[in-house]
Amino acid sequence: MMLNRRQFTMGAAALLAGTGLSMPARAEDRVKVKFATDWLPQGAHGGYYQAVADGTYEKMGLDVEIVSGGPKNDTRPLLVSGEVDFLMSGNLLLPFEDIRKGLPLKIVAAHFQKDPQMMMAHKGVYKDFADLANAPKILLGSQGMESYGRWMMKTKGFKEERVAPYNYDMKPFFEDTQLVQQGYAVSEPYEALAANVEIDSWLLADEGWNTYSCMVQTRDEVILTRPDVVQKFLDASTVGWYNYLYGDATPGIEAIVAANPDQSVGRLTWENEALRSLGIVDSGEAEKSGIGAMNAERIKAFYDLCVDAGVLEAGSVDLAAVADYSFVNKGVGLELRKA
Template identity: 45%
Template structure:
């Protein structure tokens, strides 16, 4: 309809009036960082505007919960951390649906000291594990079931790495895009990094989520936001991301250029965004097979009951169309 009106005005000799943009608010799950880069890129380079969207990015943080704002109808989209959250929404009868998976690999890692007897993943269960509460009741339950980790060896991670740095017989959780950099800066050594996704943990991460009623009432708006965000991620990974990083630093003045550069390099190196099914289906890809496999993992780890209708947690309607594949550099 937009294109028709513009063409009609041109034929009649009128100047086409500026069409109103749809206002959209997208809430992230933490303070602005490279892990949000594709969304900031789509804002900075005008991709959202090209898709008829006036997007506001509402950054998260320790004192905010944008997922609750989404459920309450205060914002339009949010960034889900992983599929456990999405499955839990179904279990709690919260009408939130994942519409894209911007990270094909969950960035959760375990780190160990080099040359301390923990240089292989099979060594890690015998170490003291410094793990946060959220990880303990989610991914660590999978680690227990699959690799024999024990809660008897767990110490609480309070987002202070000093205990890990001081204890060579310990391992610590983190994200591949951030904690290894912090350890190198604070501890003066490069830790061993073990990405759980590379050892069979199948959760997607950095989901775009919205409410079921918005999908039903305005699927075109959902489609445009998802597709523009996908293109933003291609440009952020493979193009000029300087304007996006400037916006990130504007929202989060504490982040450094060095941290941003490290995180972007890690996103590329480990295939966090563009790997697996995304290589053929495009960034944001979701498949039923992957969802089924991950749900089975979580049932086995006793996080969910097997009769949960987990397919309500996501939809394939807005992804897997190859959007942006032409933007990936040719090998």
């Protein structure tokens, strides 16, 4: 859906100072851009909604429309067909599969340095991540089972016979204190909090599952024919993320609630803090090179991890075709970070 920006304030203008963004282009001069997310509007999309709502994209001369994904709206085909210009991709396995299929797509930024996938248990039941393998039952969704589940079994001592399907209903977890299940760092923990259930949780990223997440993909022809648009979109998105995390997130939060009434200001405020405290967006390479940073060495390391775990076959992906690194690692927006 199309989100119209709200009146840009002097406070937001101050946050943008020094980023290289100019005054808003006239409406008739702005370049129309469509960006598809991978799910319904939520806090994990906050930087993009912030950049629409506070005028950051507009200042870059862009008229950005966010096209939401969801359970009945698979947005991935829209990038290949040319219906959208950019696509959010959840983890590196999806771009790897695109290359395996011969699709002319590339990652151009990684806005999450850590994958928000996690494992969770009732508080105090298990002493550490390794101890989770001793749980009598572990709930994993089908995609989780065939990705990080395989890695956990290969390297962390988890047993397939203890795995049961996760259907994204928290009731079994609430009723069984011995149960261990997958989660998303800005989703299931909030559900537990709302139900007054105390939990322990472990980010898979902190245990070695080293994929990037919330990546931006585009078509090769967009990179070749409109590199200026790619650069402007990524720079403005990066500034949007800094403003969402460290500035006044109200515009982004209100835009998400307007686009998805199932969200709430309270929940999104909690999710924003979780993104900061867990270092999902701004950690590792991003601390030096700016939000969106990525490099070939880390992509290869994750590919090697997947080959070792049996998730991918050796030699199945042309790693040189996965990403274009020329638009990131430039330190855009670093001055907006607050301690």
